[in-house]
Amino acid sequence: xxxxxxxxEQFVKFVLTVFALSSLLFLFLIFAFILxxxxxxxxxxxxxxIIFGLKWAPTKGLFGIFPMIISSxxxxxxxxxxxxxxxxxxxxxxxxxxxxxxxxxxxxxxxLLAGIPSVVYGFLGVIYIVPLxxxxxxxxxxxxxxxxxxxxxxILPTIISISFDSIASVPKSFREGSLAMGATKWQTLYKVxxxxxxxxIMAGFILGMGRAIGETMAVIMIAGNALKIPTGILDxxxxxxxxxxxELAYATGDHRQGLFSTGVVLLVIxxxxxxxxxxxxxxxxxx
Amino acid sequence: xxQMTRLFYIFIFLVTMxxxxxxxxxxxxxxxxxxxxxxGSTSVMPFTEKLAEYFMLDHPDFVINVQGxxxxxxxxxxxxxxVDIGMSSRNLKDDEKTLNTITICNDGIAIVVHPxxxxxxxxxxxxxDIFNGRIKNWKDLGWIDRRIDAVTREEGSGxxxxxxxxxxNKMEIDDGIMVQDSNGSVKEIIATDPxxxxxxxxxxxxxxxxxxxxxxxxxxxxxxxxGSYLIVRPFLFITNGTPGEKVRLFIDYVLSNDGQTILKxxxxxxxx
Amino acid sequence: MRIKPGNIDKLARIxxxxxxxxxxxxxxVIISIICVKxxxxxxLEFIFSSPEDMGRHGGIFPSIMGTIFLAAxxxxxxxxxxxxxxxxxxxxxxxxxxxxxxxxxxxSLAGIPSIIYGLFxxxxxxxxxxxxxxxxxxxxxxxxxILPTIIRTSEEAIKAVPKNLRIVSYSLGATRWETVTKVVLTxxxxxxxxxxxxxxxxVVGETAAVIFxxxxxxxxxxxxxxxxxxxAVHFYILAREGISMDKAYATALVLVLSITAINIxxxxxxxxxxxxxx
Numbered sequence: 001x002x003x004x005x006x007x008x009e010q011f012v013k014f015v016l017t018v019f020a021l022s023s024l025l026f027l028f029l030i031f032a033f034i035l036x037x038x039x040x041x042x043x044x045x046x047x048x049x050i051i052f053g054l055k056w057a058p059t060k061g062l063f064g065i066f067p068m069i070i071s072s073x074x075x076x077x078x079x080x081x082x083x084x085x086x087x088x089x090x091x092x093x094x095x096x097x098x099x100x101x102x103x104x105x106x107x108x109x110x111x112l113l114a115g116i117p118s119v120v121y122g123f124l125g126v127i128y129i130v131p132l133x134x135x136x137x138x139x140x141x142x143x144x145x146x147x148x149x150x151x152x153x154x155i156l157p158t159i160i161s162i163s164f165d166s167i168a169s170v171p172k173s174f175r176e177g178s179l180a181m182g183a184t185k186w187q188t189l190y191k192v193x194x195x196x197x198x199x200x201i202m203a204g205f206i207l208g209m210g211r212a213i214g215e216t217m218a219v220i221m222i223a224g225n226a227l228k229i230p231t232g233i234l235d236x237x238x239x240x241x242x243x244x245x246x247e248l249a250y251a252t253g254d255h256r257q258g259l260f261s262t263g264v265v266l267l268v269i270x271x272x273x274x275x276x277x278x279x280x281x282x283x284x285x286x287x
Numbered sequence: 288x289x290q291m292t293r294l295f296y297i298f299i300f301l302v303t304m305x306x307x308x309x310x311x312x313x314x315x316x317x318x319x320x321x322x323x324x325x326x327g328s329t330s331v332m333p334f335t336e337k338l339a340e341y342f343m344l345d346h347p348d349f350v351i352n353v354q355g356x357x358x359x360x361x362x363x364x365x366x367x368x369x370v371d372i373g374m375s376s377r378n379l380k381d382d383e384k385t386l387n388t389i390t391i392c393n394d395g396i397a398i399v400v401h402p403x404x405x406x407x408x409x410x411x412x413x414x415x416d417i418f419n420g421r422i423k424n425w426k427d428l429g430w431i432d433r434r435i436d437a438v439t440r441e442e443g444s445g446x447x448x449x450x451x452x453x454x455x456n457k458m459e460i461d462d463g464i465m466v467q468d469s470n471g472s473v474k475e476i477i478a479t480d481p482x483x484x485x486x487x488x489x490x491x492x493x494x495x496x497x498x499x500x501x502x503x504x505x506x507x508x509x510x511x512x513x514g515s516y517l518i519v520r521p522f523l524f525i526t527n528g529t530p531g532e533k534v535r536l537f538i539d540y541v542l543s544n545d546g547q548t549i550l551k552x553x554x555x556x557x558x559x
Numbered sequence: 560m561r562i563k564p565g566n567i568d569k570l571a572r573i574x575x576x577x578x579x580x581x582x583x584x585x586x587x588v589i590i591s592i593i594c595v596k597x598x599x600x601x602x603l604e605f606i607f608s609s610p611e612d613m614g615r616h617g618g619i620f621p622s623i624m625g626t627i628f629l630a631a632x633x634x635x636x637x638x639x640x641x642x643x644x645x646x647x648x649x650x651x652x653x654x655x656x657x658x659x660x661x662x663x664x665x666x667s668l669a670g671i672p673s674i675i676y677g678l679f680x681x682x683x684x685x686x687x688x689x690x691x692x693x694x695x696x697x698x699x700x701x702x703x704x705i706l707p708t709i710i711r712t713s714e715e716a717i718k719a720v721p722k723n724l725r726i727v728s729y730s731l732g733a734t735r736w737e738t739v740t741k742v743v744l745t746x747x748x749x750x751x752x753x754x755x756x757x758x759x760x761x762v763v764g765e766t767a768a769v770i771f772x773x774x775x776x777x778x779x780x781x782x783x784x785x786x787x788x789x790x791a792v793h794f795y796i797l798a799r800e801g802i803s804m805d806k807a808y809a810t811a812l813v814l815v816l817s818i819t820a821i822n823i824x825x826x827x828x829x830x831x832x833x834x835x836x837x
Contacts, residue, residue: 005734012736013651019643023710024664026703030671030679037682055462059442067462089578097575106583108826113586115818117764117791120811123798124589131479140436140480142465153585160582184564186571214672216767217795225441225466236465241674245767246468248681250357250443263678267671274670326692333613336777340611352776354692354786369691471800478801 034267038260050261056227056243058255065262067229071144071237072213072269074230075223078148079155079212084205086152087159091201092189094160095167114157122221125150130222139234142224147237150218155208162207166200167193199283206277214270216241240266321533326354327361327374328445329469330394330488331522334553335374341549342540351537355469358445362386365525371534373525376445376488389524391541393556395489396450396518397498397506399474401481405430408500414454417484420461425482437464438473438485446470449520450486490554511556522555590815597812600805606813610777614793615803619810621779625787626817628694628780629773630762633701634755640702641709642751648710649717650739669707673768676704680772692774695783700772701765705758712757716750717743749828756825760818766791790814 042050045063053064094106129149134141170193178188194201224236225246238246244259244266251259325335332355339351356364358375362383365373379388398414400406406428409417416422417437426432439460440447451460467473473485478495489506492498498506501518510516530538540546547557608618644661652658680700690696720743728738744751766789774786775796788796790810797807 009734009736013647016643016647016651019640020647020661022640023644023661023668023706026706027664027668029683030668030675030703033679033683033687034675057442057459086578086582089575090582093575093579097572098579106579108822109583109586111822111826112590112819115760115764115822116589116815117766117794117818119766119791119795119798120589120593120815123794123807123811124592126798128592134480139434140465140476140483142476156582156585184568186568187564189571210670210672214674216672216674220468221799226463227466228462235463238466241672241767244674244678246441246466247443248678248771249355249468250359250441252359252363252443255443260678260682263675267675270670270672271667274666278666336613350778352778352786354774354776356692356774364691367689369689469800471802475799475801 031267034260034263037257038262038264041254041257041261042264044254050258051265054229056258058247058251058258061254063254063258063261065240065243065265067227068238068240068243068262069265069269070229071223072239072241072266074144074237075147075151075219075239076209076212078144078233079151080205080209082148082152083155083159083208084152087156087204087208088163088201090156090160091163091167092194094164096185096189096193110157110160113153118154118215118218119221121150121154122218125218125222133234137234140224140236142222142236143234144223144230144237145233147219147223148233150222151212151215154215154218155211158211159204159208162204163197163201166197166204169200170196199280203277203280206273206280210270210273210277213239213273214241214266216245220245240269321348322350322352323372323534323537324352324354324370325372325374326356326364326370327372327525328358328376328522329355329471330358330376330446331374334392334490334522334550334555337553338541338546338549339537341545342537346536349533349537357443358448359443362525365527368527371526371530372538375523375525376520377448378521379523379525387526387528387530389526389538389542390521390558391524391538392522392547392550392558393511393519394522395506395508395511395516395556396446396453396486396520397489397492398484398486398501398518399477399492399496399498400484401477401479402495402497403481404484404497406499407497408503410502411454414499414501415456415458418455418460418464419458420463433482436476436480436483437461438476438483439464439466440470440473440486441466441468444468445520446486446488450518453518453520454486489556492554508551508554508556519556593808593811593815596805597808597810600809601812605809609779610793610806613800613802614777614797614806616806619790619793619806619813621777622788622790622793622810623813624779625694625773626763626789626791628787629697629701629769629789630759632694632698633705633762634759636698636702637705637709637758638755641706641754642713644706644710645713645717646739646744649714650735650743665707665710668703669711673704673765676700676768677771680768685772690784692772692776692786693784694773694780694787697769697773698783700768701762704765704768705761708758708761709751709754712754713747713751716747716754719750720746749831752828753825756821756828760821760825763789763814763818763821764791765789766795770795790817 050063050065052066054066055062055064094103125146129146130141133143133146174192174196175188178192219239220242223242225238225242226236227238230237240262243262248259332353336353339353343349343351358377361373361375364370365386417435423435425435470487470491474487474491474496477483477485504510504515506516511519524538547559551557605618607620609621611617648658680696684690684696684699685692724742725738728742769789770792775788775792776786780787791814794807794810794814797803797810
């Protein structure tokens, strides 16, 4: 190589290194600014008062987000309850029972479902699910139930695709061995295949959880955004994400810092969920 | 085949350029345009938009950008000089008083229910108790046995601030009540949920919701003008210092006969 | 009385069938509702005219353009950054602590929810850097948001290129950069394009991060510092405020059609890769 070619290579490597470092830079910036804005309040108002405080009234100096933490988790578990079994069944169907034609129909259908923006889900939820809940079950319809239903539908593609990958990658020999010993397809499924795909399925569920907890637009349209911990599935609730989105535009000073503190808590929870999910995925790969 | 990537970039570039030039044709040469940016209260915003639409018909060289964000955001943007005019649906707090305020009109706050709701009148105490959580069922007010679905605005909203000041009078709004972040979305809930109750800008009253009389006084423009309906708040235009020439032109229009007539038609209370 | 395993098996099969059709059914219902209710309101005027009376009448042209601007500019910024990172990680370094840290950074960015991006973009670009609600704030925020996707898909695409090609190129005397651009990338282009398409789809459908950075002005942004709406933001405001159900459905239809078209394009490109290598 000539000297200029060498210099060019060095230059290229330098530029690419800078580009690669940019991801770290952005991550750092995001964490830095969210923390800069969010941490002071933890100091001022007290960590316990914020995380375990029951009352959110920022204009009066109260920053308790405990009801919202609970609500975020409630809504997420609700979504898993609704989307989990359906999603898993779909994944099983895709992998074990469907023919090529069905696969070609279902896969793009799932991509489409995943591509629909969350505001559209929220809108349809308000127009159709909320009145359904109100007329048949009571309350205003803006409830834990309605939110769980819509979120459950929204996380279906995530759960289905990850579970499917997991189940499909269980070696054929497992199935054949089980069938050779006289088990039915169903017995093979729930005693051999699914346990073997367990880590991947868990990862899918946890990623679905992450998606549900981080969802904002659909939730603020359907959940009712009340500040109390819901006492029943027909009660309205407010999630951490909803809190930020509802009040960010209006907030100043301590109020705004309170919203950033909410963001810090949200970030911690979601990052934790993501690392757990990645851990399960890697575990699956090792197996 | 590296050409493909290059081609793709060129394509994107062309699309963007075409799009930008297309838009230029619409608004004429940008150097001639006078731009006014306005941001703030979501209550004031639709009316400002309307005024801007009419103003720009007569002054095609003007471009007026109207944003929401909330009364407080509008005031902040004004303090930071990131907008020409801030909109507010509440009075300025003490630490904001350095700004220049112009009242463009007044707006009533109406307590609204679904048209099918048989109740037409409530006392101020009853309204307070509903939003305070003491009264939870419509049967305690003379209607059917059904839980009251009350809706309020979010903390920091100018409308909520005025509601708390003029109606709640130091009593707190209950935690279990639903919250929505704009007049329009509150109205949507009231219009679709027969058991709902909330408060919205008087200017938004129409056939889809029913405004309740408070202590016998109906929420009408006349009753506000004659002083009998007391739940009223000012709509403010806020500027940082005296407004410049172009901004003054728009403000004068809003305060003129034409502007005030438009606002009156929308259900607001003019200040002529 | 014990149920025969064979019957349970049949039940299971039927059960799975039902649940799967139910899932597809949900999609069909969603798409049908949007199509049926939105179709009657879509015409050329809707696409090319501006909204009047807060969106009660008129069209959504400014929002369409806002969406195109935001997506195009975000891609223009994110692709070199993302592709460069992917090339760096695959071609220029061996797996080490350094690459692990960078991957950690990318994975973490990928996991951050959109409202946090909105929060960050708001405090950093809109407030601290003083850009205000503007196209630029939106573009910069979305660039960071789609970066992980571009990095991931590019990496996959580059890794899929057979090692032989590289070996042959080096043996012919090419430098590393020449090999990367002339050999590896040219083969990986379809996979990279797929990633770009997916990211465009994400930008088009995003609302929370956009509304707090780009704002929600109804006018068409004629410069980077002006605010504007994307279709998703416009739809959200129409729907939430109950301004016009008709226009809301119509906007939703345009929105969903755009994303579908982008996804189909991505699929088409992906299939070209599969057919080329098989």
